[in-house]
Amino acid sequence: MLNDDSKYFSLSGDMPIGGPTTWHVTDWDQRRIISVTMDGDRYSSELPLSVYRIYVSDNGEIITKFTDAKDDQTSYVHYLSLRDVVLPDGVRTIRRDELEELDRLGPDTDLIAYPPCANESAKKVVFKYYFLWQYAPMFWKEMNLWMRLPRHPNIAPFDSVVIDELEGRIIGFVVDYIPGGNLEENTSRVFKLDWLRQLIRAVDDLNLRYGISHQDIAPRNLLVDESTDSIMLCDFNYAARMKRPTQDESESYIKERNDVKGVVFTAYEIITRDDSLRMKPHEEQILESVEQIKWEKHPAVKLDYPVEAYREVLREWQKKRKAADLTNGDTSKWIHWPPRPKPPKKTIQTTDMLGNPTSFTIDEWSERRQDVLARGGKVLNWERPPQQRLLDEGIRVLATGEIINC
Numbered sequence: 179m180l181n182d183d184s185k186y187f188s189l190s191g192d193m194p195i196g197g198p199t200t201w202h203v204t205d206w207d208q209r210r211i212i213s214v215t216m217d218g219d220r221y222s223s224e225l226p227l228s229v230y231r232i233y234v235s236d237n238g239e240i241i242t243k244f245t246d247a248k249d250d251q252t253s254y255v256h257y258l259s260l261r262d263v264v265l266p267d268g269v270r271t272i273r274r275d276e277l278e279e280l281d282r283l284g285p286d287t288d289l290i291a292y293p294p295c296a297n298e299s300a301k302k303v304v305f306k307y308y309f310l311w312q313y314a315p316m317f318w319k320e321m322n323l324w325m326r327l328p329r330h331p332n333i334a335p336f337d338s339v340v341i342d343e344l345e346g347r348i349i350g351f352v353v354d355y356i357p358g359g360n361l362e363e364n365t366s367r368v369f370k371l372d373w374l375r376q377l378i379r380a381v382d383d384l385n386l387r388y389g390i391s392h393q394d395i396a397p398r399n400l401l402v403d404e405s406t407d408s409i410m411l412c413d414f415n416y417a418a419r420m421k422r423p424t425q426d427e428s429e430s431y432i433k434e435r436n437d438v439k440g441v442v443f444t445a446y447e448i449i450t451r452d453d454s455l456r457m458k459p460h461e462e463q464i465l466e467s468v469e470q471i472k473w474e475k476h477p478a479v480k481l482d483y484p485v486e487a488y489r490e491v492l493r494e495w496q497k498k499r500k501a502a503d504l505t506n507g508d509t510s511k512w513i514h515w516p517p518r519p520k521p522p523k524k525t526i527q528t529t530d531m532l533g534n535p536t537s538f539t540i541d542e543w544s545e546r547r548q549d550v551l552a553r554g555g556k557v558l559n560w561e562r563p564p565q566q567r568l569l570d571e572g573i574r575v576l577a578t579g580e581i582i583n584c
């Protein structure tokens with residue numbers, strides 16, 4: 179279930195001097211955007227979908243509900259067509275309306291079962307997607323990287339690329355679901371020394387064999403496949419190629435975020451439950467400082483070896499990595515993918531400083547939904563009922579947001 183603190187988010191707004199303020203609020207739960215004009219900070223999931231803007235009084239009461247499409251700030255995203263993207267051999271596609279939503283794990287991340295209504299016999303996967311155009315570059319990177327990674331015993335397996343049901347455009351991807359919760363939320367398990375060794379192997383393979391730096395190794399991105407007793411890495415949002423042909427705004431290889439450091443800090447954090455070092459900016463997280471301090475095991479943490487054994491494994495590994503990082507190694511298996519294909523272009527007519535007519539052309543990654551609808555275009559719907567209603571009333575929905583009766 180989405181946690182309350184991450185339900186709402188605002189990418190933009192209007193703050194004229196003297197007010198009132200209007201925020202364009204993203205509701206990750208219902209995947210919709212509503213503009214809130216207010217002096218306070220209220221927003222209600224009870225509002226019908228026909229309301230695009232509300233005006234709230236000082237004491238939090240809604241003074242006006244605006245239902246005119248001109249107040250609709252929702253964007254239409256230009257998703258890439260399957261025709262413009264070459265999927266590697268063996269990568270399958272699945273339509274969004276072939277997925278049933280089971281839970282909302284985080285912004286743009288849902289637990290899914292397919293086929294819908296199959297209950298116990300359905301396959302469970304995690305659906306990562308984007309419905310705001312600003313996330314397109316990061317999505318392009320994460321999908322391209324993950325779908326090219328060869329199967330690895332310690333990386334959540336890629337399942338399929340997800341396309342929309344309107345025009346077959348790429349809107350997301352699904353990876354196998356690893357039940358049991360991540361290592362940050364589920365701290366009841368024994369943190370096995372062997373899991374640390376497996377994590378080290380996954381990081382070595384990513385860095386040295388595939389040329390990928392994960393850059394977000396942390397307990398919240400580690401799962402455990404209990405059927406094989408394996409630690410599983412997920413979330414390539416921050417990942418980057420260690421050498422890449424082009425500059426892309428979503429992908430930067432940052433040495434201060436390197437995965438060796440990520441693993442050492444993760445082990446420290448799991449064993450001691452002290453996250454104060456991790457809270458610091460990456461450049462202030464100094465590897466040597468965590469190596470020099472005593473690692474006091476938290477009384478509630480369960481290990482299958484003494485703390486010193488974990489530290490010894492880390493020390494040995496770091497020695498090996500220092501040597502490996504100095505050689506160029508074999509880069510023949512390094513993963514690459516093409517730059518993001520360009521969207522349609524749009525020409526904007528304007529005037530220059532002298533008042534003469536001029537025009538310029540931009541890539542049109544997004545448009546206002548109302549403008550697309552006004553010219554008879556199709557817009558993919560992302561809106562869905564609030565999760566609380568689904569739970570209270572036992573309602574089931576597809577990943578499209580559509581209610582289904584099984």
Ligand SMILES: Nc1ncnc2c1ncn2[C@@H]1O[C@H](COP(=O)(O)OP(=O)(O)O)[C@@H](O)[C@H]1O
Pocket residue numbers: 283284285287304306334353354355356357359360398399401412413414415
């Ligand atoms: N394949 C998976 N199996 C089980 N849980 C997952 C899986 N992928 C993600 N999760 C859960 O969802 C959370 C958010 O997913 P993640 O990919 O890390 O997204 P974000 O980029 O928002 O951090 C993770 O911390 C994890 O708990």
Ligand SMILES: [Mg+2]
Pocket residue numbers: 398399413
């Ligand atoms: Mg994550």
